[in-house]
Amino acid sequence: xxxxxxxxxxxxxxxxxxxxxxxxxxxxxxxxxxxxxxxxxxxxxxxxxxxxxxxxxxxxxxxxxxxxxxxxxxxxxxxxxxxxxxxxxxxxxxxxxxxxxxxxxxxxxxxxxxxxxxxxxxxxxxxxxxxxxxxxxxxxxxxxxxxxxxxxxxxxxxxxxxxxxxxxxxxxxxxxxxxxxxxxxxxxxxxxxxxxxxxxxxxxxxxxxxxxxxxxxxxxxxxxxxxxxxxxxxxxxxxxxxxxxxxxxxxxxxxxxxxxxxxxxxxxxxxxxxxxxxxxxxxxx
Amino acid sequence: xxxxxxxxxxxxxxxxxxxxxxxxxxxxxxxxxxxxxxxxxxxxxxxxxxxxxxxxxxxxxxxxxxxxxxxxxxxxxxxxxxxxxxxxxxxxxxxxxxxxxxxxxxxxxxxxxxxxxxxxxxxxxxxxxxxxxxxxxxxxxxxxxxxxxxxxxxxxxxxxxxxxxxxxxxxxxxxxxxxxxxxxxxxxxxxxxxxxxxxxxxxxxxxxxxxxxxxxxxxxxxxxxxxxxxxxx
Ligand SMILES: Nc1ncnc2c1ncn2[C@@H]1O[C@H](COP(=O)(O)OP(=O)(O)OP(=O)(O)O)[C@@H](O)[C@H]1O
Ligand SMILES: [Mg+2]
Numbered sequence: 001x002x003x004x005x006x007x008x009x010x011x012x013x014x015x016x017x018x019x020x021x022x023x024x025x026x027x028x029x030x031x032x033x034x035x036x037x038x039x040x041x042x043x044x045x046x047x048x049x050x051x052x053x054x055x056x057x058x059x060x061x062x063x064x065x066x067x068x069x070x071x072x073x074x075x076x077x078x079x080x081x082x083x084x085x086x087x088x089x090x091x092x093x094x095x096x097x098x099x100x101x102x103x104x105x106x107x108x109x110x111x112x113x114x115x116x117x118x119x120x121x122x123x124x125x126x127x128x129x130x131x132x133x134x135x136x137x138x139x140x141x142x143x144x145x146x147x148x149x150x151x152x153x154x155x156x157x158x159x160x161x162x163x164x165x166x167x168x169x170x171x172x173x174x175x176x177x178x179x180x181x182x183x184x185x186x187x188x189x190x191x192x193x194x195x196x197x198x199x200x201x202x203x204x205x206x207x208x209x210x211x212x213x214x215x216x217x218x219x220x221x222x223x224x225x226x227x228x229x230x231x232x233x234x235x236x237x238x239x240x241x242x243x244x245x246x247x248x249x250x251x252x253x254x255x256x257x258x259x260x261x262x263x264x265x266x267x268x269x270x271x272x273x274x275x276x277x278x279x280x281x282x283x284x285x
Numbered sequence: 286x287x288x289x290x291x292x293x294x295x296x297x298x299x300x301x302x303x304x305x306x307x308x309x310x311x312x313x314x315x316x317x318x319x320x321x322x323x324x325x326x327x328x329x330x331x332x333x334x335x336x337x338x339x340x341x342x343x344x345x346x347x348x349x350x351x352x353x354x355x356x357x358x359x360x361x362x363x364x365x366x367x368x369x370x371x372x373x374x375x376x377x378x379x380x381x382x383x384x385x386x387x388x389x390x391x392x393x394x395x396x397x398x399x400x401x402x403x404x405x406x407x408x409x410x411x412x413x414x415x416x417x418x419x420x421x422x423x424x425x426x427x428x429x430x431x432x433x434x435x436x437x438x439x440x441x442x443x444x445x446x447x448x449x450x451x452x453x454x455x456x457x458x459x460x461x462x463x464x465x466x467x468x469x470x471x472x473x474x475x476x477x478x479x480x481x482x483x484x485x486x487x488x489x490x491x492x493x494x495x496x497x498x499x500x501x502x503x504x505x506x507x508x509x510x511x512x513x514x515x516x517x518x
Contacts, residue, residue, distance in 0.1 A: 160387070163376075163380060163383060163384055163387075164384075164387070166373070166375070166376060166380075167373050167376065167384050170373050170374065170375055170376070171371050171373060173335065173355075173367075173371070174367065174371040174373070175384070176335075176354070176355040176356050177333060177335075177355050177356075177359065177364075177365055177367065177371075178359065178384045178385055178387050178388070178432070178436070179356045179359040179360060179387045179388035179389075179391075179436065180356055180387060181354070181356045182356070282375075
């Protein structure tokens with residue numbers, strides 16, 4: 001049971017890390033908490049289901065299209081409802097909260113209450129360490145999630161776009177004085193944040209099918225991961241995501257499945273009691 | 286090169302600059318002087334597009350700057366070393382310089398400019414991977430100047446260069462600016478009137494948001510009124 005729980009924990013951990021990176025990016029640069037993060041995650045799951053299952057496109061193509069569409073959708077949302085709230089965080093909180101409810105109801109109306117599952121990319125199972133058989137689709141999800149996380153790190157640490165994001169997160173006015181169009185950067189970053197939620201969604205949807213409200217626990221966990229890892233820290237997102245994924249699955253396996261999400265919050269409270277800025281947080285703000 | 290005529294600038298409800306006009310010629314070294322709260326930084330922020338004047342005109346080489354955003358104004362060849370340096374503390378020294386090179390021509394000539402800037406301030410090369418927040422105050426000021434130079438500006442604005450720095454560091458920085466002024470137009474904004482008059486050709490004195498006096502720096506430095514008011518003599 002232990003190796004199985006560990007593997008499940010890693011898969012979920014990678015997904016949480018991806019979703020948390022998206023939250024962290026948007027909070028860092030725009031100071032906006034996107035309450036609809038989980039609904040963007042689900043939207044990508046539905047899109048990839050639509051493209052692959054209904055239209056019969058190849059799964060990888062379907063997933064890329066789904067992430068691309070959510071990215072564009074995020075850009076439209078930023079431009080139309082977030083941008084007018086600059087300077088007032090309360091408005092953006094309320095608006096994204098309303099957006100999350102509107103989207104959940106739209107999904108219910110369009111896709112119905114039953115779980116939708118895009119086709120898997122691979123079949124069968126692999127015997128791990130000669131110990132137990134683990135679904136290939138889950139292994140593939142773990143690998144894809146890891147590759148995506150590495151890609152995000154490279155994007156943020158090595159490219160002009162990443163430098164601009166880090167500069168503007170630290171000192172917006174100075175970044176503007178260095179020639180960065182920060183309003184445009186906001187729009188793009190919000191889109192990218194949504195795309196990261198979407199990436200997590202398409203990777204996990206073939207394992208855990210999507211329903212209109214199944215984004216809620218993932219988004220909540222992503223917020224917990226951001227706080228746990230320390231605001232603004234990318235490593236915090238990764239380590240925090242893995243810790244939460246593992247704790248939830250080990251807790252579910254050895255204590256009780258009923259309290260699965262409670263374990264994460266207990267860890268959060270313990271960490272914040274010891275280190276209020278989170279695992280990797282340096283700044284107090 | 287820079288022409289400013291009759292600008293009035295507000296911060297919130299209060300008017301901070303009143304009918305300010307000034308002219309800076311190519312490769313001139315001009316100082317803007319004045320005490321706390323005179324409106325010096327406000328003047329620079331109006332030029333750079335951070336604040337928008339309620340009325341008046343600002344033009345750089347014939348292009349109007351009023352209504353343009355800071356990121357657009359940078360592209361025209363102006364650069365600001367802001368009061369308080371505003372270096373990116375969590376980024377490395379090198380990344381700070383790279384950010385300075387973000388405007389179009391900065392990126393085009395980044396390699397060459399990097400060599401020039403690190404020859405002005407050699408410690409920048411030795412500490413390239415160090416987190417910029419761990420530099421000393423004087424080093425941070427040099428980094429801030431280096432970062433501004435990375436965009437290859439035609440005109441450089443330096444706000445409160447000497448604030449909180451040891452005299453020997455100030456001297457060193459002024460020596461570097463002296464060298465730069467052969468090809469870059471420089472506008473120094475200072476409370477440190479003595480230093481600024483020494484290192485400029487012409488100066489304007491701001492008092493409560495209005496131009497109080499202006500003229501050649503040498504003349505102002507020898508003016509009995511100014512000696513009394515600003516130089517403590
Ligand atoms: N962000 C702000 N909001 C409102 N008023 C401001 C702001 N910043 C400055 N002021 C006011 O504008 C006036 C001019 O300030 P400014 O910073 O331009 O002065 P300064 O000459 O640069 O002073 P210092 O030498 O202290 O830097 C002051 O009365 C100041 O109180
Ligand atoms: Mg000032």
